Amino acid sequence: MNKEKFVIEYELKSVSPALLWPYIGTKNGLSDWFADEVQSDGKLFTFFWNKTSQQAHQVVMRTGLYIRFHWLDDEESRSYFELRITTSELTGATMLAVTDFAYPDELDDSRDLWDHQVETLRRKLGV
Secondary structure (H helix, E strand, O other): OOOEEEEEEEEEOOOOHHHHHHHHHOHHHHHHHOOOEEEEEOOEEEEEEOOEEEEEEEEEEEOOOEEEEEEOOOOOOOOOEEEEEEEOOOOOOEEEEEEEEEOHHHHHHHHHHHHHHHHHHHHHHOO
């Protein structure tokens, strides 16, 4: 069974892209909402949750726009997770687009996890 790609967009109304970027593009920012702690050694990132850790390789980054990671323990080489800043054409609001991959029977859980993580980000940003 192959993983399926999914994208979720979150509107962050009163947040500028310049304010959002440090939260998604730096290890300190990611440790504020995505993981309990984040360490990096070049493009190798280690994310800590409670007593477990998981490593990811930073595949690509365009400062101020997006960052993409691939989990080292993921056997599917084409899968990744990406955090991308966009602007709504309709409202002009800042958007965070999350792209991830999950097995079909885990899609709902994966979406719920992102919803929870982004809710933490919203609280950190004060929106």
